[in-house]
Amino acid sequence: MIRRFVPGLKRFVQVRRTRFHSSESPASVVSGETALNIPAVVELENLEKSYRLGKVTVNALRGVTLKLGQAEFMVIMGPSGSGKTTLLNIIGTLDKPTSGRALIDGEDITIMNDGQLTKLRRHKIGFVFQFHNLIPVLTALENVELPLITSGIKRRVSRDRAMELLRRVGLQDRTDHLPDELSGGEQQRVAIARALANHPRIVLADEPTGDLDTQTGFEVVQLMHSVAKQEGSSVVVVTHDPVVAERADRLVEMRDGRITEKVRERLAGEKHTIRAVEPLPPEPGRSLSQPN
Ligand SMILES: Nc1ncnc2c1ncn2[C@@H]1O[C@H](COP(=O)(O)OP(=O)(O)OP(=O)(O)O)[C@@H](O)[C@H]1O
Ligand SMILES: [Mg+2]
Numbered sequence: 691m692i693r694r695f696v697p698g699l700k701r702f703v704q705v706r707r708t709r710f711h712s713s714e715s716p717a718s719v720v721s722g723e724t725a726l727n728i729p730a731v732v733e734l735e736n737l738e739k740s741y742r743l744g745k746v747t748v749n750a751l752r753g754v755t756l757k758l759g760q761a762e763f764m765v766i767m768g769p770s771g772s773g774k775t776t777l778l779n780i781i782g783t784l785d786k787p788t789s790g791r792a793l794i795d796g797e798d799i800t801i802m803n804d805g806q807l808t809k810l811r812r813h814k815i816g817f818v819f820q821f822h823n824l825i826p827v828l829t830a831l832e833n834v835e836l837p838l839i840t841s842g843i844k845r846r847v848s849r850d851r852a853m854e855l856l857r858r859v860g861l862q863d864r865t866d867h868l869p870d871e872l873s874g875g876e877q878q879r880v881a882i883a884r885a886l887a888n889h890p891r892i893v894l895a896d897e898p899t900g901d902l903d904t905q906t907g908f909e910v911v912q913l914m915h916s917v918a919k920q921e922g923s924s925v926v927v928v929t930h931d932p933v934v935a936e937r938a939d940r941l942v943e944m945r946d947g948r949i950t951e952k953v954r955e956r957l958a959g960e961k962h963t964i965r966a967v968e969p970l971p972p973e974p975g976r977s978l979s980q981p982n
Contacts, residue, residue: 728759730793731891731924732781737790739776739947750776751787752947758892763915763925765935768944774928775896777944781926782815782894783807795891812841816885816923818895818914822877824869824884830856830876831865834883841888848887855883858917875906882914886921893918895927899934908933 739751750773758764758781766774779785780792783799792799794814799807816837817823824833831852838848856865859879869877878898885893895914899907911927915937918925927934935941943951 728762730757731760731762731795732756732758732926733791733793733796734777734781735791735793737777737780737787737792739773739780739785740788749947751780754790754944754947754949756942756949758924758926760891761919761922761924763918763937763939764927764942765938765940766926766928766942766944767930767935768950772944773947774944776947778894778896778926778928781892782817783811812837813888814891816888816890816893818878818881818885818893818898820897820900822869822881824877824880826869829866829868830861830872830880830883833869833880834887837884837887851887852883855886855917856880858920859883859913873906874902875910878902878906878910879913882910882917886917886923889921890923893923893925895925897929897931898927899929899931904933907931911937 734754734756737751737754738749741748741750752773754773754777766777768774776785780787781794783794783802786800790800794810797810799810802810824830825836828836831849834852834855835848838851839845843851853862853865856862859882861876861879861883864872864876864880867876869880872880878901881898882893885895893914898914899910902910911931911934914925914927927938929935942949
């Protein structure tokens with residue numbers, strides 16, 4: 691079994707509180723709750739996900755209970771193989787849990803049919819992947835417009851919206867560039883604009899800075915944070931990057947398919963520094979080579 695070592699990310703992070711000098715919104719300290727007085731957009735109840743491969747069963751999720759509040763910026767960290775992508779895929783309706791409930795805006799997505807899920811995904815969820823997944827033959831503008839056009843939005847409206855988003859991510863001068871005529875950070879900014887195009891309730895990002903250098907990754911996350919807050923979208927970011935974790939309203943740690951700790955709930959006037967610690971050894975039979 692090959693452990694996937696990502697340079698600079700071999701270590702897992704843990705968090706300690708220190709003073710903070712910004713006026714970020716307060717969040718709950720109650721496990722499984724959203725930030726104080728914030729309505730839940732996503733509610734997960736005792737989610738389990740098992741994969742059966744021949745005689746081996748992998749329990750990727752083992753009872754995850756979690757709420758995501760409106761406009762909350764949640765970061766999930768954890769060792770490779772701990773179930774982060776599995777969890778994100780279930781919230782994104784790309785995969786179904788083996789048991790448990792998952793609600794988006796109060797609707798149970800685990801009992802929806804494919805047609806209902808496609809519609810929900812199109813209107814309520816935006817995705818940002820590690821490798822931006824932009825369509826290479828479409829310009830930046832056309833990539834951002836695409837989800838709007840497939841949702842039936844009129845061309846003029848979709849173009850205005852796409853232009854506005856590209857402006858907000860600082861790419862108003864790159865609208866006619868094809869993806870391979872953009873830098874990695876610019877491509878990821880286009881991907882953020884695309885994810886936000888349909889005014890999604892939730893943006894899901896799986897290691898969005900994994901392919902970027904530290905400074906560019908920091909700028910991309912800052913941007914995702916500020917644009918999502920302006921739009922009122924909730925965000926779940928999976929990352930190994932402590933810099934991303936610094937933006938979190940709530941930082942959640944996963945290990946072996948469980949949420950082991952709400953390691954940070956941002957409180958008014960407080961910030962937390964992050965320190966690296968060694969990961970736990972993997973469970974016997976657990977593959978750590980799963981790609982994202
Ligand atoms: N389609 C699948 N079939 C079988 N096992 C799977 C499948 N997808 C994931 N797994 C297993 O489930 C566990 C959780 O995988 P997941 O991809 O969610 O981990 P992760 O926390 O995202 O890891 P990483 O940080 O490496 O991306 C792993 O042990 C993995 O091998
Ligand atoms: Mg993953």
